[in-house]
Amino acid sequence: MRQQTLQIHPADNVIVALQDVPKGAALSGVTALRDVSAKHKLTTTFIPKDGDIIMYGVLVGHANEDLPAGELITTANIRHASGNFGVRTERQTQWNQPDVAAWKDRSFLGYHRTDGRVGTGNYWIILPLVFCENRNVQLLHETLIKGLGYHKGNPYETLLHEMLHGNAGASAHNGVNSQRPFPNITGIKLLTHTMGCGGTKDDTRALCGLLAGYVTHPNVAGATVLSLGCQNAQISMLREEIEKRSPGYDRPLAILEQQQEGTEKALMEQAMRQTFDGLAKANAQERQPAPLSKLIVGMECGGSDGFSGISANPAVGKVADRIVALGGSVILSEFPELCGVEQELSDRCTSMELAEKYTGLMKTYASRAEAVGSGFDSNPSAGNIRDGLITDAIKSAGAARKGGSSPVTDVIDYPGWVQRPGLALLCTPGSDVESTTAEVGAHANVVLFTTGLGTPTGNPVTPVLKLSTNSRLAAKMPDIIDLDTGPVINGDETLDQAADRIMELLIYSASGHYTAKAQVLEQDDFIPWKRGVSL
Known part of the structure; x- marks a missing residue:
């Protein structure tokens, strides 16, 4: 029987519905108090008013009212919240490098x-x-x-x-x-x-x-x-x-x-x-021929849904770790969509100077948004919310998984460019086209773009490979989707297996053997970021 729900992290007090769940269904020790659509979340325990909502192991919101176990979380009963962050002396740069024996002799x-x-x-x-x-x-x-x-x-x-x-x-x-x-x-x-x-x-x-x-x-x-x-x-x-x-x-x-x-x-x-x-x-x-170490891969998302953080994004994150282990470069951008995971990324920076640069850019960006009466909490779109991304921190915690787990070797302010191998954090808006434009300006020669709702975004000079988070989207919009990670949700594929397919597509595209759907459609989007408040 197909799994109905998923608890992403052991510390989480909410679970994700992997399929539509009817009221009264027994789920992992709790009973659904109302109908829950796939991609949405429900509580696993009683959460008092102003209590923490934990997902991906981090703070993603506060309860607006007492929430019983089995309750659906909505924009009405929870609000955005994220933890404090700063620069710690101890660096967390140890990571479990993936086995790349199957890829080390490959080229494009x-x-x-x-x-x-x-x-x-x-x-x-x-x-x-x-x-x-x-x-x-x-x-x-x-x-x-x-x-x-x-x-x-x-x-x-x-x-x-x-x-x-x-x-x-x-x-x-x-x-x-x-x-x-x-x-x-x-x-x-x-x-x-x-x-x-x-x-x-x-x-x-x-x-x-x-x-x-x-x-x-x-x-x-x-x-x-x-x-x-x-x-x-x-x-x-x-x-x-x-x-x-x-x-x-x-x-x-x-x-x-x-x-x-x-x-x-x-x-x-x-x-x-x-x-x-x-x-x-x-x-x-x-x-x-060129070694895979010459790849500079931009990681992007747009039209995200409640499955983004558990299928396409972590699969792309596994690809990111492989590229880094092979000596290549990876770009993780969209700073408003890193809200709530700042401490983890700060700790992963290879030096105090990089951590200070990253946290400084995040705080400056947030303060500029607040100065005009906005904030990172305004980032989720209507489509994001409708499909289960209730707060910016929920969206961000899932979006950050595109960066994998390797140490952060560089922090780049817009409109900078990649100058060393490893994982780089690039300051850009969360806006899809502005961010993709900036990643390519930073010399990404391929972009992996995850989407749960569907978006045609492309770029004039770099292939933007569109990865769907769910199979329904891939079937509905085959003219824009290059690869479907929906089998992860269905339980038919592991994240590692999805990553294998993405790696092959990446190499074929880099070699000119595969033309991205956005290239076929001549979706040549180019929007410079006029520095200011763009979420």
Whole structure:
């Protein structure tokens, strides 16, 4: 018989319903006092008003009223709460490294850069240094993808053609040019934004840092940057940030300024010629074997549900531990979704300095949110709550499991980048696209993205592999889900077995043998974080 409930940690005083539970059902020593939908939680013991709600072994809420054993927890009868945290002298950096014998001799086929990084793709990117240039970069991008065979068309173009001309003309309509003169260029991608002028100096510097992160990204073969000239985000600032990330940067890079070139025609002709020359040089790159230690894996979640913390997230956490044990790098971000587990992560930092940096960033972020009348308790979305993530601490305790159990070897403030192997904590919002954008800016060459409700989020230059927490979602939205971890919930698979499947998908994707569903859909999301309160 399939297991009905799960107690995640021995100290927990709530259990998770793995399937719909009817009122009166006997569950692990308690009786359900009402119908409980799958993914939701009920108490295992009497909890007095203001008493602690414990889940994942940590404080995740306080009771608003006396709660008898077997009671369903809701936004009405409990409220968000999390424990205090600080920097302790003793470091908790011992961990049980996983057995990676099956993976240590494996490799992926990647693009080797002279700075030592290895890409999982070979993209050319086109970006504006300021929003004033969005139209020009869009025009350049449209011209290139159509002329060079990267325009895929879409099924809705065919539908419109049928509506206009009838089925007889449908077969003649084909928006795809299959001839590509640069076969080793994975794609030509556009990164538009609404920043670059009119914001604070910090916003400008952060934008230039993020854009430099993409220009120097291992998955990027070269770039075209268009500047107006008078904006706050100056070319010199971008070049400084590029040099920080890749000293002596030697990939093709075309940077043009409209106020120097004069007319739009002059600007666009120069951009076309320089980009074409750069593409020809970048096309010389070919995939070559690389060890798994060259992987930089971003861990992300979005559209989370009550199963996220017990299927996809811990399975991804096991992958994280394997990547670290193999000498690779892992990025755990979304700081508002680390609320409640700060002490554990602080203790896992390999030095007092890193722990102080991490706790300082968390406290500053929280205080900024509170200063505008919000807080981390505002993080869960309506969908999160509807599917069992009642408080931010419940959501966070499950989300943090994506980072595995290895020591924290770096703490990175936005828009920084990975500079050493191991597990890095990257300060970003919990917002899916802003966080994914930042992880890729930090040089993640693959992103593992868990979801329980479904989200199409992708990225222009890095494959975002979508992992469902439950099989119902995988069946309902197969066009966006790459791998289903629902068998863990059903009891048909262990977390280690799920991690094995994720590892194989990760290697295939990194080698170009598998195209992520978000890439197929051309879900090229890119949103810079304008530093402020974004949860």
